Amino acid sequence: MAEQIKTTTNTSAGQNLSSVPLVKNATAQIQAVPLPRRMTGSRAWGIAAIVIVGALLPFVLQNFYVFQLTLAMVYAIALIGLNMLVGYNGQVSLGHGALYAIGAYIAAILMNSFDWPYWLSVWPAGFVCLVFGYFFGLPALRLSGHYLALASLALAVTTPQVLKHKALEEWTGGFSGIVLSKPEVPFHLPINQDQWIYFFVYAIMLVLFLIAHNLLRGRIGRAMIAIRDQPIAAEAMGINSAVIKTSTFGVSAFYTGVAGALSAIVVQFVSPDSYDFFLSITLLVGIAVGGFATISGAIYGALFILLVPNFAGELSKSAPWAIYGVLLILVMYFLPTGFAGFVRMIGQRLSGMFAR
Amino acid sequence: MGALLSVRNLTAGYGDTTVLHGLNFELNEGGITAILGANGAGKTTTLRALCGLCKRRGEIEFDGKRIDRLEAEDVVRLGVAHVPDGRGTFAAMTAEENLRLGAYLRRDRNEVAKDFDNIYTMFPRLKERRLQQAGTLSGGEQQMLAIGRALMLRPRLLLLDEPSFGLAPLIVQEIYRTLRAINQQTKVSMLLVEQNATLALDLADHAYLVETGRVVISGDSETVKADETIRRSYLGY
Amino acid sequence: MDALLHQIFSGIASGGIYAGLALALVMIYQSTGHINFAQGEMAMFSTYIAWELIDYGTPYWGAFFLTVVFAFAAGVAIERLVIRPFHNLPVIALIIVFIGLLVIVNSTASWIFGTTLKTFPSPFPAEPLWNNHYISNHELGSIGIVIVIVAILFAFFRYTALGLAMRAVAENPISSRLVGIRVSWMLALGWGLAAAIGAVSGMLVAPILYLDSSMMGGVLIYSLAGAILGGLDNPWGAAVGGFIIGIMENVLGAYVIGTQLKFSVALIVIVVVLLVRPAGLFGRTVVTRV
Numbered sequence: 036m037a038e039q040i041k042t043t044t045n046t047s048a049g050q051n052l053s054s055v056p057l058v059k060n061a062t063a064q065i066q067a068v069p070l071p072r073r074m075t076g077s078r079a080w081g082i083a084a085i086v087i088v089g090a091l092l093p094f095v096l097q098n099f100y101v102f103q104l105t106l107a108m109v110y111a112i113a114l115i116g117l118n119m120l121v122g123y124n125g126q127v128s129l130g131h132g133a134l135y136a137i138g139a140y141i142a143a144i145l146m147n148s149f150d151w152p153y154w155l156s157v158w159p160a161g162f163v164c165l166v167f168g169y170f171f172g173l174p175a176l177r178l179s180g181h182y183l184a185l186a187s188l189a190l191a192v193t194t195p196q197v198l199k200h201k202a203l204e205e206w207t208g209g210f211s212g213i214v215l216s217k218p219e220v221p222f223h224l225p226i227n228q229d230q231w232i233y234f235f236v237y238a239i240m241l242v243l244f245l246i247a248h249n250l251l252r253g254r255i256g257r258a259m260i261a262i263r264d265q266p267i268a269a270e271a272m273g274i275n276s277a278v279i280k281t282s283t284f285g286v287s288a289f290y291t292g293v294a295g296a297l298s299a300i301v302v303q304f305v306s307p308d309s310y311d312f313f314l315s316i317t318l319l320v321g322i323a324v325g326g327f328a329t330i331s332g333a334i335y336g337a338l339f340i341l342l343v344p345n346f347a348g349e350l351s352k353s354a355p356w357a358i359y360g361v362l363l364i365l366v367m368y369f370l371p372t373g374f375a376g377f378v379r380m381i382g383q384r385l386s387g388m389f390a391r
Numbered sequence: 392m393g394a395l396l397s398v399r400n401l402t403a404g405y406g407d408t409t410v411l412h413g414l415n416f417e418l419n420e421g422g423i424t425a426i427l428g429a430n431g432a433g434k435t436t437t438l439r440a441l442c443g444l445c446k447r448r449g450e451i452e453f454d455g456k457r458i459d460r461l462e463a464e465d466v467v468r469l470g471v472a473h474v475p476d477g478r479g480t481f482a483a484m485t486a487e488e489n490l491r492l493g494a495y496l497r498r499d500r501n502e503v504a505k506d507f508d509n510i511y512t513m514f515p516r517l518k519e520r521r522l523q524q525a526g527t528l529s530g531g532e533q534q535m536l537a538i539g540r541a542l543m544l545r546p547r548l549l550l551l552d553e554p555s556f557g558l559a560p561l562i563v564q565e566i567y568r569t570l571r572a573i574n575q576q577t578k579v580s581m582l583l584v585e586q587n588a589t590l591a592l593d594l595a596d597h598a599y600l601v602e603t604g605r606v607v608i609s610g611d612s613e614t615v616k617a618d619e620t621i622r623r624s625y626l627g628y
Numbered sequence: 629m630d631a632l633l634h635q636i637f638s639g640i641a642s643g644g645i646y647a648g649l650a651l652a653l654v655m656i657y658q659s660t661g662h663i664n665f666a667q668g669e670m671a672m673f674s675t676y677i678a679w680e681l682i683d684y685g686t687p688y689w690g691a692f693f694l695t696v697v698f699a700f701a702a703g704v705a706i707e708r709l710v711i712r713p714f715h716n717l718p719v720i721a722l723i724i725v726f727i728g729l730l731v732i733v734n735s736t737a738s739w740i741f742g743t744t745l746k747t748f749p750s751p752f753p754a755e756p757l758w759n760n761h762y763i764s765n766h767e768l769g770s771i772g773i774v775i776v777i778v779a780i781l782f783a784f785f786r787y788t789a790l791g792l793a794m795r796a797v798a799e800n801p802i803s804s805r806l807v808g809i810r811v812s813w814m815l816a817l818g819w820g821l822a823a824a825i826g827a828v829s830g831m832l833v834a835p836i837l838y839l840d841s842s843m844m845g846g847v848l849i850y851s852l853a854g855a856i857l858g859g860l861d862n863p864w865g866a867a868v869g870g871f872i873i874g875i876m877e878n879v880l881g882a883y884v885i886g887t888q889l890k891f892s893v894a895l896i897v898i899v900v901v902l903l904v905r906p907a908g909l910f911g912r913t914v915v916t917r918v
Binding site: 491 | 789792793795796799800802803804805806807808809810811912
C-alpha cells in the first residue's frame, strides 16, 4: 500500500536491519515519556491528598469557578480518551470532536425527547460512542499516520453537518440545538446545584481515571505502547495488534463520549456548531500541552484549554487560536513530553537533591 | 602511489554513544581494502563517518583533501560512492530510475548512456527488470542495483557495507566476482565492510580487523588470513 | 435534464477549484512525503496579499505574479523555519505541526485582514461564452489554467532530473544524499512550489467563493478527497479526482443526500479509497517486501 512504504522509510527499521539511527533524534520524542510509574507509597499519599483537596474545593470557591472547574474535569475525561489513542497507542485522530458531539447529543436527546434522568443518560452515550469508535477503528487498522488523520478530519468536518440535517431535526433541534434543564440536587443535600454537578462529575472522573490507570499500567497498556513504537516487533511477539488497536479506539471513544454527555449536562445546551473541527484541534492541543501518554497530563491540558481562551480572548478574537497554533509547535519541539513531563522532571531533580 | 584515503584518529558515534575510538587506516588507489569485525564492532559506523552521515571527529583525507568537515552531498561530489547496508534502494521507483539517480550529478549524457549499457551488461537481470518497481526485486537484484547506482557516479572510491548480507551463497559469489571484475576493469578503489571474513579476504588485498571501535590487526590479506586470532575467531578453523 | 446539466457543469466548475488545491497537495506530497493540512490556509493568505495589492492599485496580472513570488518565498521560509526542525520526528508530531500551522495562518489572516467578506476580481471577461448559462468564463478559464499546471507538473516529475530528485528525497532522504542530491534545497523548493500553486488556486477560487478566512476550509476537504481519489503521486490523477469530487458533490447534493450533507461525500470517498485502493485511481501502487 502506498502508505506502507512511507512508514518504512521514515523509520530506519524497515530500511536496514542494523537498528542504529542515522540521524540525531530519530528515536522520537513522543516515546520519551516512560511507561506509567509504579504506585509507590508516597505517590499514593500524594494522590489521596489531591483527591481530598479536590473534594473540598467547591466549598471554598465561588459558583462561577466551581462551574469552570467542572468543565475542566469534563475536558480532562475527554483528554484521557484522546490520549489513550494518540499518546499511548500512536493512532492519530483529528476527529474526536465528533465523538464528543455524539456523546453530547445522545445524552441531550435522551433527556429532552425521552425524559431520561441525567445521571442515566451519560452511559448510553458512552456506549454508543464505544461501539462507533470500535467500528471506526476497524477500517482505521488499514490506515496510518497521515491517512488516518485525514479520515478522522473528514469525520470531524462532517459531523456538524449531520447534526444540522433536517431529517434528524425532530430530535437534534437542527441549527438551534437543544436546551436542557439544570440537574436538581438530590436527597435534599445542603449544597447548591453547581456544587452538586461538580461532585457528580468529580466522582465519575475519579472512577474513570482509576480504570484508565489500571488499564494503561497493565499488560494492555504495555501492548498499546509496543504497538505504537514498534508495530512489526509487537506482532512478532504475539500481541494481537488488530484487537488492541480497535479496542483502544473503542475505549477512547467511550471516554470522549462520556465527556461529551457530561458537557451537555454541565452546560445545559448542545448545538451543532460547538462541535466543529476546531474542537478536535482543541483536544489535540490539550494532550500535547498536557503531555502525551500521561494521565496527569489530562488535568494540565484541561486547565490549559479552559483558561487560554478566557485570557487570550481579551487580546483579540483570533488570538486564542494563534496562541494554540504557536504553542502546539513550540511544545512539540521544546517540550514534547508536555507539562506532565516537565513536572515529572522537576520532581526527579528535587527528589535527587533531597536524596543526597 | 600515495594513499587515496587516509584516516587518522577517527572518533564517531550516535547521540551520546561513541562507537569508534580513534580509528586509523589507509587505502591505496586501485586497491581493495576490507574492514572486518563482529557485529557492533563499528564497521558500518566507519563507512558512515567517511560519508558524513554521523557525528565524527578526526582527520579524514581523500585524495589529499580533508573531508571530515564535509556534508555527505559534498563528499559524494568528490567521487565517493556509498552502497549502504540494507541496499538503500528507492523502493517505489523503477530499477532504471534508481540507476538514473546515480547519475544525478553528471552532465555528460553520452557517457551516462554508455554507463547504463555497461551496467546492464554486467547485471543482465537488472536489464530484464529495469521497469520493475525496485522494492519488488529480490535481495540479490537489489544489491546489484545498489552497486550499479553507485557505479553510475563514476566514483574513485566505492564504499560497500556488507554486500553479502542476507543473500544466498550463489548470489554472493556472483556479486563478489563482479566486484573483482569492476576493480580490475575500471580500477575503482573499494573499501569493503564485511562480517563474512573469508569472502572479504579473498577479494581484498588489504584488511583491517576492528574490535569495539579500534583497529586491532592490519596487513595484507595473506598475512591477515594466516593470523591465528583471525583464523580462530573469524574464519572458523 | 437542463437542471442535471447545470449541476454537472457546476460540479465541473467546483472540480476545477478542488483540482487546483489538490495539485498543491500533490506537490508537497511528491517532494516531502507529507500531506500538508495547512495548504488551504496558506493559499487563502496568499490570496489576501493579492487582494491588498490590487486594492492598492496594482493591475491584476502584476498582482498575480507578485503574489506567486511571495507565496514561493513564504513556502520556502515556512519549510526552513517551521517544518525543518521536525523532519525526523514521528508522523504524529508532524501532523500536529501542520495543524498548528493551519491554525496560526488562519488566525493571523483574520487578525491582519479583518473578517469582512471581500470580492476578488477575475481576469476573464464577464460575458459568458456563447451566452451559455451553464458555465462562466472564469470557471472555464480556471479549468484551463489548472490543466496547464497539471501538464507542467506531470512532465516535471516524470521527465526531468530535478523532478526525479525531488521524488527521491521524499522517499528516501539518506539515499538521496548518497547520490549527491541536496536534500534541504529540494524540500524547500517543494514547499515553495506547492505554496505558489496554492496561491494560484486561491486566486482562482476567490472570485467565486468570496474572500474571507474560511474560504479554503471546505475546499481543503474536497481537494484532499480528490487527491486521494486520483492518487497523491499523480498530478493528472489528483486533478481528475478533483473534478470527480466536484461533480459528485453537486449531483449527489442536489439529488441524493441534500446540500446539507455534502462533506459526507468527501468523508465516504476518503475512507473508501483508502481502504480499497490507497494509491488512488491513477497512483502508483507501491509494494514493500518486509
